[in-house]
Amino acid sequence: MLSKKTKYAINALVYLAKKPVKEPVLISEIAINENIPKKFLETILLDLRNAGILNSKKGKGGGYYLIKHPSDVNLAEIIRHFDGAIGLLPCVTHKYYEKCDECEDELTCGIRQAFLAIRNETVEMLKKDTLESIIKNEQKLKKNAVK
Secondary structure (H helix, E strand, C coil): CCCHHHHHHHHHHHHHHCCCCCCCECHHHHHHHHCCCHHHHHHHHHHHHHCCCEEEECCCCCEEEECCCHHHCEHHHHHHHHHCCCCCCHHHCCCCCCCCCCCCCHHHCHHHHHHHHHHHHHHHHHHHCEHHHHHHHHHHHHHHHHC
């Protein structure tokens, strides 16, 4: 399950991706419109800025804005940044690999192979889901709901 921090980060990023390019948005606007506690959002946006996904502008007309194109920000990147490994077992993760204590031979472990396949499919799906694809899907769903 995603942490609240990751969920809020995704919501904030989708909100910013809907705005005109490099138009700063106040933290309070995002917090109100996405129902995210402002203090919590401040730390999330700072993390995203440090990760090179957002930038900020100070002073009048300031706020946060995307510096990456919405098609270049995928869910796998966001989840890994905030929650770490995507794999359900430590022995199948890519960036956070750890050998399982009870495993005698990873090469012949049927459990590892099953969870490795799940991890690989999950990562591929999360990489395909970008901020841009989420917005397009949302628009399509709203259009179909009106019919």
